[in-house]
Amino acid sequence: MLIHPWLVPEDPTSFLALKKALSSLERVSPCYLSINEKFELKQVVDPNKKELLGLRLKLYPLVINEGFKPEVIASLLATAKARRKTAQILTDKVLTEDYLGLNVDFEGPFGEYRQEYTEFITILAELLHENNREISVDVIAQTTKPSPENSWGYPFQYRELGKVVDYLIIMGYDYASLFSPPGPVAPNEWLVAVKQYALSQVASPKIILSLPFYGRHWTTAPDGKHSIGRGVTYNQAMEISQEWSKKPTLHESGCLHLDIKQPDGSRDQIFFEDKNTLLEKIKIAEGLAGIAFWRLGQEDERIWDYL
Numbered sequence: 059m060l061i062h063p064w065l066v067p068e069d070p071t072s073f074l075a076l077k078k079a080l081s082s083l084e085r086v087s088p089c090y091l092s093i094n095e096k097f098e099l100k101q102v103v104d105p106n107k108k109e110l111l112g113l114r115l116k117l118y119p120l121v122i123n124e125g126f127k128p129e130v131i132a133s134l135l136a137t138a139k140a141r142r143k144t145a146q147i148l149t150d151k152v153l154t155e156d157y158l159g160l161n162v163d164f165e166g167p168f169g170e171y172r173q174e175y176t177e178f179i180t181i182l183a184e185l186l187h188e189n190n191r192e193i194s195v196d197v198i199a200q201t202t203k204p205s206p207e208n209s210w211g212y213p214f215q216y217r218e219l220g221k222v223v224d225y226l227i228i229m230g231y232d233y234a235s236l237f238s239p240p241g242p243v244a245p246n247e248w249l250v251a252v253k254q255y256a257l258s259q260v261a262s263p264k265i266i267l268s269l270p271f272y273g274r275h276w277t278t279a280p281d282g283k284h285s286i287g288r289g290v291t292y293n294q295a296m297e298i299s300q301e302w303s304k305k306p307t308l309h310e311s312g313c314l315h316l317d318i319k320q321p322d323g324s325r326d327q328i329f330f331e332d333k334n335t336l337l338e339k340i341k342i343a344e345g346l347a348g349i350a351f352w353r354l355g356q357e358d359e360r361i362w363d364y365l
Contacts, residue, residue, distance in 0.1 A: 059343070059344075059346075059347075059348045059349060060084075060085070060225075060266065060347055060348025060349070061082060061083055061084070061085070061348060061349055061350075061351070061365060062085060062086075062087060062118075062161075062194070062225075062227065062266055062268075062348060062349070062350040062351075063076070063079070063083065063086055063087070063350065063351040063353065063354050064086075064087045064088075064089055064120060064350070064351070064352055064353040064354065065086050065087065065088045065089065065110075065353070065354050066089050066353055066354070066355065067088060067089065067090070067102055067103070067104035067105070067106065067107075068102060069355050070105075071355035072353065072354045072355035073106045073109075073110070073354075073355075074355070075354040075355040075356075075357065075359065076110075076113075076354050077113075078359055078362060079354070079359075079362040079365075080113060080115075081362075082362050082365040083115060084115065084116055085115055085116040085117070085118060085158075086110075086115050086116075086117060086118075086354075087117075087118045087119065087120050087161045087350075088104065088110070088117060088119050088120065089102070089119075089120045089122075089353075090102055090104065090119040090120065090121075091119055091120065091121035091122070091148075091151065092121065092122045092123070092124045092125075093121060093122075093123060093124060093130070093134065093144065093147065093148070094124040094130055095124070095127075095129060095130045095132075095133035095134070096133075097133075097134070097143060097144065097147060099121075099147055099148070099151055100124075116158045117157050117158060118157065118158060118159045118160060118161045118192065118194065119152075119155075119157055119160060119161065120161045120162075120163050120196075121148060121160060121161070121162055121163065121164075122163045122164065122165070123164045123165070123166065126165045126166040127166060128166045128167050128168040130166075131164065131166060131168040131171055131175070132168070132171065134178070135168075135171050135174040135175060135177075135178050136171070136174065138177075141174060141177055141178040141181055142181055144178060144182075145178060145181040145182040145185055146185065148160060148162075148182060149182065149185040149186055149189070149191075152186065152189075152191055153189055153191075157191070158191060158192060159186060159191045159192030159193055159194070159224070160182075160186060160191070160192075160193055160194075161193075161194045161195075161196065161227070162179065162182070162193065162194070162195045162196065163195075163196040164213075165196075165198070165210065166210065167209035167210055168213050169206050169208075169209055169212030169213050171213065172212055172213050172214075172215060173215075175213050175214075176215050176218045176219060179193070179195055179219055179222060179223065180222045183222040183223055183224075184222075192224045192225075193222075193223050193224055193225075194223060194224055194225035194226070194227050194266070195214075195219055195223050195225075195226055195227065196227045196229055196268070197214040197216065197219065197226055197227065197228055197229065198210050198211040198214060198229060199211075199228050199229055199230050199231075199233075199248075199252045200214075200216070200252065200255055200256075201248070201251040201252055201254075201255050202255060216255075216256060216259035216260055217259040217260065219260075220259060220260030220261065220264050220265075223264065224264065225264055225265070225266050225347060225348075226256070226260055226264055226265055226266070227266045227268050227350050228252060228253075228256055228265065228266070228267055228268060229268050229352070230244050230249050230252055230267050230268050230269055230270075230339075231243050231244045231268070231269065231270035231272075231352065232270075233245055233248050234274060234287060234329065235274075235287060236274075236286050236287050236288075237286060237287070238287060239276075239284055240274075240276035240278065240284060240287065240327040240329070241311075241329065242309060242311035242312070242313045242315075242329045243270050243272070243273060243274055243313065243329055243330075243331075244269060244270050244313070244331075244339065245311035245312060245313070246311060246312035246338065246339065246342065247311070247312075248311075249267070249269075249339060249342045250342055252267070253265075253267060253342060253343070253346070262345055262346050262347065263347050264347060265346045265347055266346065266347050266348045266349060266350050267342070267343040267346055267348075267349055267350070268349070268350035268351065268352060269331075269336060269339050269340070269343075269349060269350070269351055269352075270331060270351075270352055271291070271292065271331065271336075271351050271352060271353060271354070271355075271356035271357035271358075272289050272290065272291060272330070272331075272352070272353070272356045273289070273290045273291075273292070273295050273313070273314075273328055273329050273330025273331060274287035274288065274289060274290065274328070274329055274330075275287065275288050275289075275290045275295075275298075275326070275327070275328045276288075276326070276327050276328075277324055277325070277326050278324060278325045278326075278327070279323075279324050280322070280323035280324060289356075290328060290330060291355070291356040291357075292330060292331065292332060292356060292357055292358040295314070295316065295328050295330040298316065298328060299316055302316070302318050302326075304316060304317075304318050306328075306330075306332075308335075309329065311329075312335055312338055312339065313329050313330060313331055313335050314329070314330050314331065314332055314335060315327065315328070315329055316328040316330075331357075331358070332358040332360075333358045333360040333361040333363075333364065336357075336358070336361050337361070337364060340365075
């Protein structure tokens with residue numbers, strides 16, 4: 059099973075996690091690139107790039123539309139000329155840096171450019187494949203065909219994208235998200251439904267199911283208003299568990315759950331994953347091309363003993 063983790067170069071724990079996981083990995087996707095509405099391709103500074111290259115992993119850098127802004131998408135994709143230009147800029151970068159491929163993570167509420175996005179990916183895939191390079195595309199998880207009202211999911215035409223890319227990477231997380239009420243980030247039953255819908259659209263050898271290494275922490279006030287679901291790593295969740303003298307329990311959704319009432323009447327809840335809950339989620343991905351993880355440095359590192 060292919061394993062595709064993302065590396066965040068700005069976070070030193072991410073590279074340390076990569077080195078700990080090295081025996082389990084053949085590839086990694088460094089979060090290097092962003093492109094803006096002026097067609098300017100920017101790359102973050104990676105203080106560990108020289109050492110990373112020495113690890114001899116296959117590198118497939120991630121590229122985003124800057125800030126996940128829909129106005130950036132409008133500039134990059136609105137016309138045939140713009141789509142071709144964007145695809146050529148990205149291909150040139152891959153070839154200049156001699157990467158083995160590219161991981162495209164264009165996101166945001168740009169459903170009005172749904173067809174244009176598919177056309178852009180088709181052009182980009184042709185250019186990369188002509189040069190024996192690989193393309194993977196990250197897509198919002200769906201359980202049914204998205205409607206225009208699903209603003210972040212509507213841009214992605216699974217079936218059409220699946221025809222031209224090497225891998226469709228389905229982001230199997232944020233079921234409960236930054237602004238939602240408290241809940242699991244990736245409930246198992248939902249992941250099963252996500253997988254089933256994907257298989258109705260795309261051949262299994264092209265599907266990668268991405269799983270979360272992170273969890274989320276909500277505080278609910280006595281009046282019922284909840285905070286944002288701030289992200290937490292496995293280690294942070296366990297440190298809070300010790301601080302509260304409260305052991306996490308297995309939630310019915312398949313993740314771990316910390317739940318405590320505070321003296322002021324508020325309630326703190328954390329939903330997160332450890333190696334056992336992740337192993338159950340990995341079983342859901344059986345029969346697919348592989349799994350991905352967002353992201354290195356957030357995990358229960360014991361997971362690598364099983365991969």
